[in-house]
Structure formats: structure tokens, C-alpha cells
Amino acid sequence: MKINSAEFIISNSVVSKCPQEPLPEYAFIGRSNVGKSSLINMLTNHKNLAKTSGRPGKTQLINHFKINQNWFLVDLPGYGYARVSKSTKATFQKFITDYFEKRTQLVCAFVLIDVRLEAQKIDLEFINYLGENGIPFCLVFTKMDKITRVKAESNVAAYRKKLLAENWEEMPPYFITSSETKVGREELLTYIESINET
Ligand code: GTP
Ligand code: MG
Numbered sequence: 299m300k301i302n303s304a305e306f307i308i309s310n311s312v313v314s315k316c317p318q319e320p321l322p323e324y325a326f327i328g329r330s331n332v333g334k335s336s337l338i339n340m341l342t343n344h345k346n347l348a349k350t351s352g353r354p355g356k357t358q359l360i361n362h363f364k365i366n367q368n369w370f371l372v373d374l375p376g377y378g379y380a381r382v383s384k385s386t387k388a389t390f391q392k393f394i395t396d397y398f399e400k401r402t403q404l405v406c407a408f409v410l411i412d413v414r415l416e417a418q419k420i421d422l423e424f425i426n427y428l429g430e431n432g433i434p435f436c437l438v439f440t441k442m443d444k445i446t447r448v449k450a451e452s453n454v455a456a457y458r459k460k461l462l463a464e465n466w467e468e469m470p471p472y473f474i475t476s477s478e479t480k481v482g483r484e485e486l487l488t489y490i491e492s493i494n495e496t
Contacts, residue, residue, distance in 0.1 A: 299491040302366050304342035309359040313396045317362050322494055323370035323403045326438075327394070328410030329420065330354030330376025333440040336477035337410065338363060338373050341487060348373045360397055369494055370403070378420050398433050405493055406434045408486075413439035413450050413474060417460040426464065435470060438486070442476040450474055 307317055326334040335348035335357055347363060349356055354376060361373040374394060398407065407428060411421055428435045437457070442450050451474075458469040471489065475482030 299366075299487040301342050301487070304344055304347055304363055304365050304371075306347060307362040307364050307370075309361045311359050311393050313360070313393065313400045316360060316397075316401065317364075317370065320403060321364075321369050322405040323362075323372055323401070324406050324408060324490055325372040325374055325397070325401075325404055326408050326410060327374050327398075327424070328376060328438075328440075329378040329412075329418070330356075332376065332410040332412050333477055334376065334410055335373050337438065337440065337475060338371055340475075340477040340480055341371070341483060354378075360393065369490070372397075372404075377424060395427075398428070399431060404433070406436060406490075408436050408438045410438045410440050411457070413442055413453055414445055416453075417457055422460070422464060425461070425466075429466070436489070437470055437472040438482075439472065439474045440477070442474050442481050443478040 310316065326337060328334055331354035335350040338348040339345060339350065342363070342365065348361065357373055357375045359375065363371045363373070365371055374397065375391060377391065377394060398404065409421065409425060409428070425435070439450065439454060445453075454472065454474065461469060473482045473486050473489070475486065
């Protein structure tokens with residue numbers, strides 16, 4: 299898909315104040331610093347559309363970006379600050395769970411995973427949370443440029459095994475990406491385009 303326009307629309311912390319236009323939207327979620335904002339810039343071919351930082355915790359609000367005038371990309375804050383919690387839900391900031399539970403325009407969540415790391419408990423918890431709430435999602439492995447393709451493939455295979463061990467029947471759709479080299483860009487955009495067309 300060709301990106302003809304990408305514009306920042308609004309930031310906020312209240313789901314009810316998000317744009318009301320009934321356009322399909324796709325949200326990026328994952329641990330702080332995994333590369334959510336960088337991926338939005340990479341997909342849209344903009345350097346600073348979404349604000350990025352080497353330090354975790356940069357994105358603090360729900361940010362809507364309108365793409366090609368007819369769908370939204372949503373940049374969310376990272377999760378993973380609350381280290382220990384009694385319930386899975388409390389582990390994730392309230393407005394993140396509000397967003398996923400109330401935002402009827404959401405078509406698909408992209409859960410970002412650092413391709414270099416073994417499966418992290420908090421990511422598995424979040425994936426299970428999405429599953430329990432019936433929210434469609436894909437996995438996006440990030441920072442592919444930091445390791446070899448062979449190593450990345452073997453880490454993804456290990457991830458798949460882990461999900462099956464967590465009682466998932468199959469690996470969800472996934473993408474291996476790098477915001478540095480733009481690997482995975484076409485695949486992700488084609489996937490979004492195919493959903494937008496149905
Ligand atoms: P929060 O907003 O804090 O939750 O973080 P985020 O997930 O939005 O991460 P962000 O895009 O701000 O990137 C965090 C750091 O990782 C920055 O220093 C980026 O330059 C770096 N980074 C992101 N994606 C990639 C990638 O694909 N390759 C490499 N090498 N670095 C990346
Ligand atoms: Mg961010």
C-alpha cells in the first residue's frame with residue numbers, strides 16, 4: 299500500500315475523547331522501548347510523526363494518526379512499569395485496558411516483541427489478556443537489524459513453541475521488522491490493506 303498522507307490528529311488519555319469517525323484503526327502496543335513509535339514512523343515514511351526516545355516511557359498518551367484520509371494508526375504508551383501485581387489487569391495502565399475494551403473501531407492490535415529476547419512474562423500476559431477479551435491481534439517482532447535473519451527465525455520459532463505451551467492453538471499472524479532497515483514494511487502495510495478492503 300502506498301502512504302499518501304499521514305497526519306497527527308489528537309493525543310489523549312480518555313478513550314471517549316478519541317476520534318469518533320467510524321474509520322478502521324490499528325493499535326501498536328508492547329513493552330516500553332520495544333519500538334512502537336519508531337514503527338509508526340517507519341510505516342508512514344516520516345522521521346518524527348510519532349515521538350521516539352532511547353529512554354522507556356516516552357509515549358504517555360493515546361495518539362491517533364490518520365493515514366490516507368481513511369484509517370487510523372494508534373500509538374500507545376508501553377506497558378511493563380508496574381513490576382508486580384495481583385491481577386493481570388492491574389499490570390497494564392487502566393486506560394490501555396479501557397482502550398482495548400471500549401474502542402469499537404479497533405480492527406487489529408499489533409503486539410510488538412523485541413526479536414532478540416526470549417518470551418517475557420508480561421508480553422505473554424498481555425497476549426492472553428487480548429485472547430480472553432476476543433481482541434484480534436498480530437505479533438510484530440522488532441529490531442530485526444540487531445541480529446541475523448537465522449537467529450531471528452529461530453527466536454520466532456521458540457516464541458511459537460511458548461505460545462503453544464500456553465494453550466494457544468496456533469501462532470497468530472506475525473511480522474519480523476526493523477525500523478532501521480524497513481524490513482517488514484511492505485508485508486505489514488499489505489496486511490492492513492487487505493483487512494481495510496474486506
Ligand atoms: P515507549 O513510547 O517508551 O513505550 O517506547 P516505544 O515502544 O515507542 O519505542 P521507541 O519507538 O521510542 O524506540 C525506543 C528505542 O528503540 C529508540 O532508541 C529507537 O531508536 C530504538 N528502536 C526502535 N525500533 C528499532 C529498530 O527496529 N532497530 C533499532 N536498531 N533500534 C530501534
Ligand atoms: Mg512510544
